[in-house]
Amino acid sequence: MSKLKLIIQREFLAKVRNKSFIIMTFLSPLIILGMGALIYFLMQKNDEKVKEIVFVDNSGLFSKTDFKDTKTIHYLDYTKIGVKATKNKVEAGNYYGALIIPKQDSLELLAKAIEFYSKDSPGISIINSLENKIEKKLRNKKLNKFGININKINASRIPATIKMYNFSGEESSKLINGLKIGLGAIAGYLLMMFVIIYGSSVMRSVIEEKTSRIIEVIVSSVKPFQLMLGKIIGNASAGLLQFFIWGIILFTIITIASAVFGVDVAAMQTANIPAEQMEIAKEMTSGSKGQLIIQEILRLPILKLFVLFIFYFLGGFMLYSSLFASVGAAVDSETDTQQFMLPIMLPLVLGVYVGFATVINDPHGSIAVLFSHIPFTSPIVMLMRVPFGVSWTELAISMTLLIITFIFMVWLAAKIYRVGILMYGKKASYKDLYKWLKYKG
Amino acid sequence: MKNLLEINNVTKNYGNFRALNKVSLHIPKGSVYGLLGPNGAGKTSLIRIVNQITMPDAGTVFLDGEKLAPHHVAQIGYLPEERGLYKSMKVGEQALYLAQLKGLSKTEAKKKLKYWFEKFDIGAWWNKKIEELSKGMAQKVQFIVTVMHNPKLLIFDEPFSGFDPINAQLIAKEILQLREEGATIIFSTHRMESVEEMCDDIALIDKSNKILDGNLADIKRTFRTHTFQVGLQTTNAKEVENLLRTNFEVSKADFKLLNKGLTLNVKLTQGNSSNDLLSFLTSKGEVQHFVEIIPTANDIFIEAVNKNS
Numbered sequence: 001m002s003k004l005k006l007i008i009q010r011e012f013l014a015k016v017r018n019k020s021f022i023i024m025t026f027l028s029p030l031i032i033l034g035m036g037a038l039i040y041f042l043m044q045k046n047d048e049k050v051k052e053i054v055f056v057d058n059s060g061l062f063s064k065t066d067f068k069d070t071k072t073i074h075y076l077d078y079t080k081i082g083v084k085a086t087k088n089k090v091e092a093g094n095y096y097g098a099l100i101i102p103k104q105d106s107l108e109l110l111a112k113a114i115e116f117y118s119k120d121s122p123g124i125s126i127i128n129s130l131e132n133k134i135e136k137k138l139r140n141k142k143l144n145k146f147g148i149n150i151n152k153i154n155a156s157r158i159p160a161t162i163k164m165y166n167f168s169g170e171e172s173s174k175l176i177n178g179l180k181i182g183l184g185a186i187a188g189y190l191l192m193m194f195v196i197i198y199g200s201s202v203m204r205s206v207i208e209e210k211t212s213r214i215i216e217v218i219v220s221s222v223k224p225f226q227l228m229l230g231k232i233i234g235n236a237s238a239g240l241l242q243f244f245i246w247g248i249i250l251f252t253i254i255t256i257a258s259a260v261f262g263v264d265v266a267a268m269q270t271a272n273i274p275a276e277q278m279e280i281a282k283e284m285t286s287g288s289k290g291q292l293i294i295q296e297i298l299r300l301p302i303l304k305l306f307v308l309f310i311f312y313f314l315g316g317f318m319l320y321s322s323l324f325a326s327v328g329a330a331v332d333s334e335t336d337t338q339q340f341m342l343p344i345m346l347p348l349v350l351g352v353y354v355g356f357a358t359v360i361n362d363p364h365g366s367i368a369v370l371f372s373h374i375p376f377t378s379p380i381v382m383l384m385r386v387p388f389g390v391s392w393t394e395l396a397i398s399m400t401l402l403i404i405t406f407i408f409m410v411w412l413a414a415k416i417y418r419v420g421i422l423m424y425g426k427k428a429s430y431k432d433l434y435k436w437l438k439y440k441g
Numbered sequence: 442m443k444n445l446l447e448i449n450n451v452t453k454n455y456g457n458f459r460a461l462n463k464v465s466l467h468i469p470k471g472s473v474y475g476l477l478g479p480n481g482a483g484k485t486s487l488i489r490i491v492n493q494i495t496m497p498d499a500g501t502v503f504l505d506g507e508k509l510a511p512h513h514v515a516q517i518g519y520l521p522e523e524r525g526l527y528k529s530m531k532v533g534e535q536a537l538y539l540a541q542l543k544g545l546s547k548t549e550a551k552k553k554l555k556y557w558f559e560k561f562d563i564g565a566w567w568n569k570k571i572e573e574l575s576k577g578m579a580q581k582v583q584f585i586v587t588v589m590h591n592p593k594l595l596i597f598d599e600p601f602s603g604f605d606p607i608n609a610q611l612i613a614k615e616i617l618q619l620r621e622e623g624a625t626i627i628f629s630t631h632r633m634e635s636v637e638e639m640c641d642d643i644a645l646i647d648k649s650n651k652i653l654d655g656n657l658a659d660i661k662r663t664f665r666t667h668t669f670q671v672g673l674q675t676t677n678a679k680e681v682e683n684l685l686r687t688n689f690e691v692s693k694a695d696f697k698l699l700n701k702g703l704t705l706n707v708k709l710t711q712g713n714s715s716n717d718l719l720s721f722l723t724s725k726g727e728v729q730h731f732v733e734i735i736p737t738a739n740d741i742f743i744e745a746v747n748k749n750s
Contacts, residue, residue: 006541014530213525217586220492220519221542223511422494424523435456 003222004230011234015201016241025242029249051126054078055099056086059110062101066137073126087117097122099130107138181360184384187309188355191379192348195316198239199324199344202231203337206328206421215421224418229410232321236314243313305386311399316379319406320344322413329420330428351380363388373398375405412437445470445594445625446491451500453486460486462649463500468627468642473620475640475657476629477742482646484629485522488596491627492519505593515544518592522599522629524583526571533567536586543590550589557585577608584612588619595619596627601635613639633739645742647749657738664736664744667709670696672730673722678703681725688721689713698730706734 015021054076055067067075076095078086083100090098097118104110114134116122140150206228209215218227327340354377358368363385372382372390378398382390419436420428428436446468453461461483468474478484489495491502493514502509504516527535533554540550558564561581571579580603588595597616601609617639620626628640636643636657644654653660671694675681681703685691694704703726707718715733722728736744 003542006538010538014527208527212528213521213523214527216494216521216523217519217526217539217583218542219494220517220521221514221539224494422489439455 004226004233007222007227007230008234008237011205011231012237014205015235015238021238021242025245026249029246029253033250033253050074051096052076052094053097053099053126053130054086054090054095055101056081056083057101058083058103059101060103061110061141062137066133073129090117091119093119097126107141111135111138180387183305184359184363184387185356187305187383187386188380189352191309191313191316191383192352194239194243194313195320195348195379196345198235198317199321201238202235202321203324203328204334205231205235206325206417207331207334207337210329210332210421210424213424219421224421225414228322228325228414228417231325232318232410235321236317239313239317240310305383308386308395309383312379312383312402315375315399315402315406319375319402319409320348322406322410326413326416326420326433329417330423330433332425332427336427347376348380351377355381355384359384359388369394373401375402378402415439443470444468445505446627447501447503448487448491449501449503451487451490451497451502453483453490453495453497459649461490461497464646464649464651465500466644466651466654468625470625471620471623472641473616473626473628473639475636475643475738476627476646477631477636477643477738478646479746483649484646485598487646488519488521488598488627488629491594491596492517512544515590516593518543518587518590518595520583520587520595520597520600522602526579526583526586528572529570531567532569532571532574532582535571536582536589539586540589545590553589553591554585557589561585576603577605580604581608584615588615592624594625594627596629598629599631600628601630601632633737633742636738640738643738645745647746650749652749653741653745660741661736664741666734666736667715668734669707669709669715669718670694670730670732670734671705671707671718671722672698672700672702672728673704673726674700674702674729675726684725685721689718696730700729702726702729704730 049072051073052075053067053073055062055078057063057077057079064075064077069075078089078098081089086098086100089095097116100115100117101110102113102115104113111134116127116130143150143153209218323344327337327344330340331337351371354367354371358365358371359381362368368381368385371377372385372394379402382395382398415437416433419439420433426432444467446466448464448466448468450463450465451461452459452463464483464487466476466487476484476487486495490497491509493509493511504513507513530538536554537547537550540553541547545553555564558567563578563581566574566578566582571582574582584600587597595616600612600616604612613635616626616628628636630636640657642655643657643660645652673681682691682705685705685707689710690708692706692708694706696704698704709715709718719728719731722731
């Protein structure tokens with residue numbers, strides 16, 4: 001068996017046998033799903049509680065028909081009970097709040113004179129909805145005064161939706177654009193997390209070999225470059241394994257969940273989509289909302305994204321973990337790493353920021369395109385762009401640049417690594433690193 | 442081929458610092474070779490070149506007649522001064538890994554390890570992690586992983602540091618046993634008593650240069666000062682001492698005798714032999730003590746280094 005293979009095997013096993021790896025791999029999907037379920041459950045619970053709002057209308061303009069009960073809010077007409085008694089009841093905690101509509105000479109004055117009393121500060125959505133109701137009523141009154149027929153106005157409303165196409169014949173919609181943004185953002189962010197987590201794992205492994213002093217024993221059998229490469233590949237394999245396990249776990253859970261609570265899953269997925277898009281969605285398909293979402297997701301280039309995720313993860317990881325490895329070699333303990341971490345973290349964080357700031361607005365804008373070609377940010381930014389459709393030529397250029405850069409960086413890092421691993425008890429500076437680069441053999 | 446390792450004019454620079462300056466060493470097959478020198482002299486740099494951890498800037502190294510090449514790592518066993526093992530890895534697994542890195546197959550490695558673990562009676566440690574072992578126990582494991590692949594050349598850098606005297610003796614015995622079995626041993630150390638005990642040949646490196654090398658007995662002969670410790674039972678000590686001063690260099694004794702009497706260090710001068718000194722002494726009284734002062738490795742080390750600076 002070749003030495004590189006032995007090293008990869010050892011690094012891989014050392015990583016995956018680690019308790020924290022096992023816990024991270026199997027627990028975190030459950031934690032994420034658990035948290036999602038908890039939030040959903042709490043939201044449901046919160047909504048289930050019916051709020052009772054009482055109103056006292058001294059203007060005589062409003063009636064119970066203007067305040068229609070919803071699932072969570074019930075309105076009660078307390079005009080007969082009077083302002084004072086109603087306020088007392090609300091203060092005693094019997095009701096959520098009291099809407100007091102006084103008598104005024106004009107609609108304009110009335111609009112400014114309505115008050116809401118409650119024991120606790122009311123939710124902003126409740127106030128908005130009350131204001132909407134009142135505005136609608138007052139507007140209708142005013143229109144009546146002008147002699148305009150309200151029914152005609154209502155009938156004149158024609159909702160318009162623009163269907164979006166690109167020239168490869170793909171139909172797009174606001175919904176699918178939302179999904180693309182989400183998917184790209186998740187992929188880009190996940191990649192950054194993986195690079196940081198597994199990159200620092202490579203760094204820790206280098207530091208461990210230095211502090212335990214096994215390094216000189218090892219490099220008397222293998223080339224430092226082989227050791228570094230083995231470490232990087234071993235950790236990358238562990239990362240991919242974790243990624244696959246997460247994929248399988250999530251797929252299994254979603255499949256089971258949708259089989260058991262089919263409707264609920266669909267509801268959970270649509271929960272975040274604004275109402276107007278939901279309406280568009282309703283018009284577009286005859287099936288259920290859940291079906292629509294699944295259809296839209298299936299239309300995304302999932303396989304392409306998956307393959308590219310693997311490629312950019314490996315490329316980005318090779319690039320960054322070789323830097324992490326040389327940092328590990330330059331220091332004696334993890335606490336000394338900080339001075340070297342900033343230049344590594346900066347482009348990663350920049351990638352995510354640029355991605356979120358530019359890709360969402362304009363996935364094919366010049367900044368997004370530029371950063372998806374710079375090898376230090378391309379893995380993140382390109383992944384965010386991929387769901388919007390990136391041409392193969394562009395991908396090929398970006399991928400080639402990434403490959404060339406990581407080969408160069410691995411070579412450069414190996415030079416620092418080779419010298420650094422045998423320097424004990426010395427805290428290196430950037431000047432030292434530069435000096436080490438010039439050492440021969 | 443008489444020499445197992447031939448190092449010819451090896452030079453190594455780190456930036457502007459010259460760690461080794463045209464160093465040449467010839468290490469005879471089957472010898473225990475002491476590589477001596479103060480801290481920072483360049484010993485470790487030289488050892489790392491032999492182990493192909495670094496490459497020389499100039500000069501050549503031949504192992505058993507062949508120019509040093511990557512496949513030679515399987516024929517070299519190296520116990521570095523800065524040594525250790527993976528703390529959270531199990532002893533057996535770790536030893537197997539290191540053996541395979543040295544080029545042994547898994548089955549071969551298992552067989553070799555079984556032999557050594559039985560020899561040191563540490564079979565029970567196989568599934569323990571290094572962090573569960575004491576320092577001395579871990580050092581035994583470290584020794585095993587250094588020698589298990591039967592290397593032709595063994596390089597020990599300060600092998601006894603970290604061992605208690607009992608284990609140090611055990612290791613010294615094993616090292617000599619390995620020599621008996623045909624291995625050549627390079628021994629880098631500051632502990633001069635172990636040099637006296639074990640080394641056939643030595644080389645002294647100081648400030649990146651080799652300042653001395655050769656057979657230890659030969660070196661001692663060149664460093665001898667022809668000085669004798671003399672103890673004499675005599676009635677007129679003062680007169681004898683004055684007479685001695687006319688023909689020899691006399692200095693104060695650096696030793697003690699059980700009986701009272703004249704004690705002196707006497708150095709032969711040009712034209713004198715030890716027999717001349719002895720016959721003079723016997724004519725003046727009863728000779729109780731007559732020993733030539735042979736320079737120790739320690740003396741040679743200090744003298745050579747001082748001379749070099």
